[in-house]
Amino acid sequence: DATAAVERAVEAVVGGDRAQHVTTIQIEQDGRRRHLAVTIAPVHDATDAVVALSVVVRDITTLMTAVDRERRAAASIEAQQRVLQRIASDDDLAHTLDDLCRDVEQRLPGAHCTVLTVDPQEEVLRHASAPSLPPSYAAAIDRLPIEEGMGVCGTAAHRQSVVVIRDVLRDPLTASFVELARAHDLRSAWSHPLVARTGEVLGTFAVYRSEPYEPDDEERRSVTAAGRLAALAIERRSDRQALSVAALVDPLTGLPNRVQFMDWLERALCSRPESVAVMFLDLDQFKGVNDSMGHPAGDRMLVEVARRLTAALRSDDVLSRFGGDEFTVLVRDADRRDLAAVAEELLATFAEPFVVDGREFFMSGSIGIAHGAEDVDPFDLIRDADVAMYDAKARGPGRHTMFGAALRERALARVAVESELRRGLERGELVVEYQPVFDLCTRECLGAEALARWQHPDRGLLPPSEFIPVAEESGLVVMLGARVLNEVLAQIRRWADQGLHLPVSVNVSPVQLADAHFVSEVRQALVRHGVDAGLLYLEITESALMEDLDAAREALGALASIGVGVLIDDFGTGYSSIGRLSDLPVTGLKIDRRFTIALGSNQSMTKVTIAIIDLALALDLAVVAEGIEDESALEALVGLDCGVGQGFHLARPGPPELVAALATSYQELNGSRTGPGSLPRRW
Ligand code: C2E
Ligand code: CA
Ligand code: CA
Numbered sequence: 073d074a075t076a077a078v079e080r081a082v083e084a085v086v087g088g089d090r091a092q093h094v095t096t097i098q099i100e101q102d103g104r105r106r107h108l109a110v111t112i113a114p115v116h117d118a119t120d121a122v123v124a125l126s127v128v129v130r131d132i133t134t135l136m137t138a139v140d141r142e143r144r145a146a147a148s149i150e151a152q153q154r155v156l157q158r159i160a161s162d163d164d165l166a167h168t169l170d171d172l173c174r175d176v177e178q179r180l181p182g183a184h185c186t187v188l189t190v191d192p193q194e195e196v197l198r199h200a201s202a203p204s205l206p207p208s209y210a211a212a213i214d215r216l217p218i219e220e221g222m223g224v225c226g227t228a229a230h231r232q233s234v235v236v237i238r239d240v241l242r243d244p245l246t247a248s249f250v251e252l253a254r255a256h257d258l259r260s261a262w263s264h265p266l267v268a269r270t271g272e273v274l275g276t277f278a279v280y281r282s283e284p285y286e287p288d289d290e291e292r293r294s295v296t297a298a299g300r301l302a303a304l305a306i307e308r309r310s311d312r313q314a315l316s317v318a319a320l321v322d323p324l325t326g327l328p329n330r331v332q333f334m335d336w337l338e339r340a341l342c343s344r345p346e347s348v349a350v351m352f353l354d355l356d357q358f359k360g361v362n363d364s365m366g367h368p369a370g371d372r373m374l375v376e377v378a379r380r381l382t383a384a385l386r387s388d389d390v391l392s393r394f395g396g397d398e399f400t401v402l403v404r405d406a407d408r409r410d411l412a413a414v415a416e417e418l419l420a421t422f423a424e425p426f427v428v429d430g431r432e433f434f435m436s437g438s439i440g441i442a443h444g445a446e447d448v449d450p451f452d453l454i455r456d457a458d459v460a461m462y463d464a465k466a467r468g469p470g471r472h473t474m475f476g477a478a479l480r481e482r483a484l485a486r487v488a489v490e491s492e493l494r495r496g497l498e499r500g501e502l503v504v505e506y507q508p509v510f511d512l513c514t515r516e517c518l519g520a521e522a523l524a525r526w527q528h529p530d531r532g533l534l535p536p537s538e539f540i541p542v543a544e545e546s547g548l549v550v551m552l553g554a555r556v557l558n559e560v561l562a563q564i565r566r567w568a569d570q571g572l573h574l575p576v577s578v579n580v581s582p583v584q585l586a587d588a589h590f591v592s593e594v595r596q597a598l599v600r601h602g603v604d605a606g607l608l609y610l611e612i613t614e615s616a617l618m619e620d621l622d623a624a625r626e627a628l629g630a631l632a633s634i635g636v637g638v639l640i641d642d643f644g645t646g647y648s649s650i651g652r653l654s655d656l657p658v659t660g661l662k663i664d665r666r667f668t669i670a671l672g673s674n675q676s677m678t679k680v681t682i683a684i685i686d687l688a689l690a691l692d693l694a695v696v697a698e699g700i701e702d703e704s705a706l707e708a709l710v711g712l713d714c715g716v717g718q719g720f721h722l723a724r725p726g727p728p729e730l731v732a733a734l735a736t737s738y739q740e741l742n743g744s745r746t747g748p749g750s751l752p753r754r755w
Pocket of ligand 3: 641642662664665698
């Protein structure tokens with residue numbers, strides 16, 4: 073000890089050693105520690121004998137405190153770094169907080185630290201860390217209300233400021249915790265609220281001692297620093313939790329998303345598969361609403377749809393936004409419920425108009441239902457419901473379909489057809505037939521419409537209805553369409569080489585039109601075959617145009633700029649408004665077969681036909697009538713000023729030679745035409 077060290081130094085100096093330095097600590101009356109530096113040096117006489125000692129005592133307390141502080145600061149920086157590392161690596165929160173508490177306990181001997189965290193749902197403090205206190209203490213303090221008088225921590229969290237209690241046994245704030253304090257030998261307590269960047273209280277960091285005590289400024293500072301780190305760690309965890317919630321919830325509607333839905337579906341199928349059903353609901357023509365009213369309006373629609381569907385469902389049914397305008401429902405107790413009735417109720421929520429931006433409009437949905445069974449996996453069930461939904465949609469808006477054996481067979485057949493078609497395209501089984509188009513007055517063959525056929529090895533020549541829908545669904549139609557176009561341009565080229573300038577129109581699927589490369593591929597194909605763009609027309613159905621008007625307008629504009637004509641196919645069936653039609657860059661309209669066939673026999677259809685022809689004339693568009701099956705229809709059209717048409721009455725689709733023969737025989741009878749510039753009319 074100190075006295076012994078000084079005595080040893082004195083002896084050494086007396087025994088002939090040189091000056092000795094000793095530092096000691098002296099405890100004062102008031103308990104404060106004083107650091108003393110003692111220097112003992114010999115005083116010699118002329119013979120070099122030690123005759124006296126010189127003792128110099130210096131108070132180096134200030135210096136030593138500074139050194140001490142430095143050393144502690146270094147240790148605390150090291151500890152902080154360790155904790156930050158844990159926070160950054162998303163270490164378990166309890167571990168991080170335990171580490172922090174232990175670090176503070178090491179720096180404040182005799183202290184016990186605890187961290188409590190706020191439970192935002194229940195608005196209480198939950199035990200988070202107390203590494204040096206027994207579990208009985210943690211259990212007793214768990215779920216502490218955030219209120220004045222609720223111990224040092226409840227009060228600190230409530231006041232959002234530091235609370236120091238010198239003697240727990242005597243303070244009203246801890247009155248109801250006296251027993252607990254006695255049981256764990258805790259006498260003084262002090263608590264810091266932990267505050268987030270946003271200002272909200274996340275929890276408390278408290279320090280307890282077994283004697284009455286008040287912390288000094290330095291102690292407060294080090295606990296404040298530890299509290300900041302604790303707050304950081306807690307915030308980091310809640311950020312992480314928010315992120316994992318976001319991964320499961322659709323932010324727009326607040327409904328569970330696809331990931332969450334699939335998880336629940338999987339679990340439901342594990343327990344009682346036969347009691348589970350999935351409904352797949354898709355909005356009809358939502359894209360149109362989105363495009364015409366803008367995305368914010370579309371978003372509001374979806375939120376409203378989600379609200380209505382939620383209200384129509386039982387609380388134990390799970391509704392999710394599966395994606396875009398698709399919603400799915402997980403129906404429990406499906407074996408005991410009338411699923412058709414549930415679907416009807418959901419569809420009935422569309423009966424009321426939707427009001428967006430002060431405008432009212434109607435919307436509908438289509439629902440497919442699939443019932444769970446032993447060994448069915450969630451993806452299969454969703455796929456079945458999806459297949460059923462497409463069937464419902466095909467039958468018209470606002471319907472529902474139950475998936476069953478018939479649909480399964482059809483779906484399987486589709487898949488089979490798709491792979492067969494893919495192979496067929498590779499083997500060159502695609503054939504193009506040409507249906508001649510005539511000047512209805514002179515009966516001159518003006519050109520033709522190209523129609524795709526599939527020369528199937530077993531089933532013979534198949535019409536487009538047998539393969540175009542599958543091609544569209546699978547995307548194969550892009551390749552198929554390119555082949556047709558290529559074949560047609562090669563044919564136009566061959567005719568041109570024979571001196572025949574016959575324009576041909578080619579049908580284009582909306583899937584092709586939506587393809588970003590479509591227009592440039594058309595242009596390249598024209599160049600490749602050396603064909604005048606004026607000899608090519610593209611036919612696009614009215615409904616395809618209206619589906620995505622903005623995209624269509626862009627593609628049509630680009631086609632017009634390269635000189636390719638565009639005809640609106642099946643006109644009269646797609647409900648396009650005159651306003652929209654007038655600003656689309658199109659060349660002409662093709663009157664749908666339904667109208668032509670009804671000419672003369674059906675009054676209102678005849679009126680529509682007249683209106684279409686008048687509209688085309690007014691907008692300076694060409695009109696082509698299709699489906700002319702008899703002489704009377706032909707005469708009626710001529711009488712109505714529709715000068716161009718096609719139909720079985722005039723010529724059925726056939727090989728290119730048929731068109732060439734018709735065109736040349738007319739020219740031989742009536743004189744030859746010279747080149748595309750002299751074509752009689754646009755069509
Ligand atoms: P569409 O564009 O309306 O083609 C006219 C259809 O009417 C053709 O049927 C044609 O054979 C038929 N038709 C012609 N005159 C008459 C008539 O007087 N009476 C009756 N009842 N029908 C007549 P097809 O060849 O079966 O084609 C059906 C549909 O398939 C076409 O309807 C078109 O939308 C589509 N299609 C044909 N070829 C292609 C193609 O290369 N690509 C794409 N995407 N679709 C095609
Ligand atoms: Ca057509
Ligand atoms: Ca047509």
